[in-house]
Amino acid sequence: MRLLWKKFRPLARGAYRIFGGLRGFMYDFQRYLRFGGWRENLNDKSLRNYKLAMAYHGLEKSLSFKKRKPNSGWSNAERVYRKLKVANNIMNIGFHDKAGKEVLLQFLNLPENKKTNRASKMINDVTKFDFKDDFQNHGSISFKSEDYGKGILEDPESFFLSRYSLRDFQQKNINPKDIERAIKMAMKTPSVCNRQAWHIYHSNKPEIIKKVLEYQNGNRGFGNQVPELFIIGVDLRAFFVGQEHYQHWIDGGLFSMSLIYTLHALGIASCALNWSQTPDIDKKIRKIITIDKHHTIIMMLAAGYPNTENKVCSSKRKPIEEIYSQIELK
Ligand SMILES: Cc1cc2nc3c(=O)[nH]c(=O)nc-3n(C[C@H](O)[C@H](O)[C@H](O)COP(=O)(O)O)c2cc1C
CATH class of the missing domain: 1.20.930 (Transcription Elongation Factor S-II; Chain A)
Incomplete structure (x- = not known):
């Protein structure tokens, strides 16, 4: 019997995982049907x-x-x-x-x-038409190479390579002005047709953070001392072309990365928290906090100031040869 189980265990595990994936796909499809932007209703x-x-x-x-x-x-x-x-x-x-x-x-x-x-x-x-936008420079604008040059960092490696996920923050809240500044800068993230379908939920109330993190499966050992929590959502109504069924994950992922970097640029450390959750848990969290039903939760982000001394995971990167290839014609 044990031998038989040993033989079939990989198969059973595989089947269980496929079933989990299928439930996830079905749930996403249901959400796409209920909340996606495919309806042609211009009054909305x-x-x-x-x-x-x-x-x-x-x-x-x-x-x-x-x-x-x-x-x-x-x-x-x-x-x-x-x-x-x-x-x-x-x-x-x-x-x-x-x-x-x-x-x-x-x-x-x-x-x-x-x-x-x-x-x-x-x-x-x-x-x-009785509406206008006085403050923005829409349409096309001139942008010189020296304007692009403003983005050149003196030492880019020191910016990018000094970001580490932190899981042990100072017990102090982030200056709200810096949160606003980080979000505003992150909003410069490109999005499909500039639709900007993101929504950022934020709390620094310990009782709310505790409740939310009970449903997240990657914060064991540090979730109880997260000073600021963000939930990055994306509005499914923004996606109406059939082939865009994954676009919200992409736009939301890009925004999340920008937010991690804009926080980092202001001296604020963070740790991405996955929301690779089962449909049941996704439904449960929507019962306890105010997440708009049209918004898909992309991920969460714990953030705070680093302590003077920190221990972080080294999380070394693979050699570039493993991830880089020239595109060749077949
Ligand atoms: C989408 C996403 C989800 C993640 N989820 C978790 C998580 O649930 N818990 C955690 O401790 N770290 C999480 N991480 C952090 C990764 O473990 C970390 O980014 C990776 O190990 C690389 O380390 P570094 O960020 O320090 O460079 C997540 C990262 C990403 C991008």
Whole structure:
């Protein structure tokens, strides 16, 4: 009997894992069906705004090309115009509504477009829409090589190689201004069509952190002394094209990494906490804290100031040869 079990154990384990994976896929599919952005409802502010972002971003790209194809961009202009009309009718205005209006006007006012009949009609309508964004520089902007140069770090290795996950923080809260600053900088993270579907949940209340971390499976030994906890979520409504079914994980992962680095740039240490959870646990945590049902939890992040002396995992990296290949034609 023992021999038989030994023989079949790898198979049983494999089957159990596949079953776990399947449950996860099914749960994600259910969430995609219930909360994904596939519905064509422009009256819904969130759905309309995410779709607008995609359309006006197409225009922004067109505006940024040094050599624009004559007559290009009109299909996106029509899409933006249609959505803005809905926004103007219901007057429940979001960020992308305002940005879309500014970008559309920039496109319509291009010398080659302005003189056309359809541009004058649209300009006439859009300028009357009763919302605008005074503070942002939308559309295309000039950006010199010296502007890019501002990002060059004097010693990049010292920045990147001095980040270690920390699991033993000073028992002190982070300055709220630094939290805001870190999040604002992390918001410069690229996202698909600039949809920015992230949502950051944050708490430094010990009773809340304790309750949340009871459901997270990687904080044993240090979860009880985490001063600040972030939960990074992504809004499923932002993803409507079928092939985008994984995009929220990607955009959320990129944002999370940026936040880790912006915190690091301000002297704040952190430790990513996985949310590779079962559907049951994901449902349970939504019963105890306020997570919007449309938001998928990507991961959590424990953060705080490092102590003067710390012990961290060395977590050495593989040799680059193991992870780098030239792309070759087959
Ligand atoms: C998505 C993600 C989830 C993680 N989850 C956990 C976790 O649950 N518990 C933990 O102690 N560390 C967690 N980590 C931290 C990794 O163990 C750590 O990043 C890795 O060992 C490399 O070490 P370093 O961050 O110090 O360079 C996670 C990291 C990532 C990126």
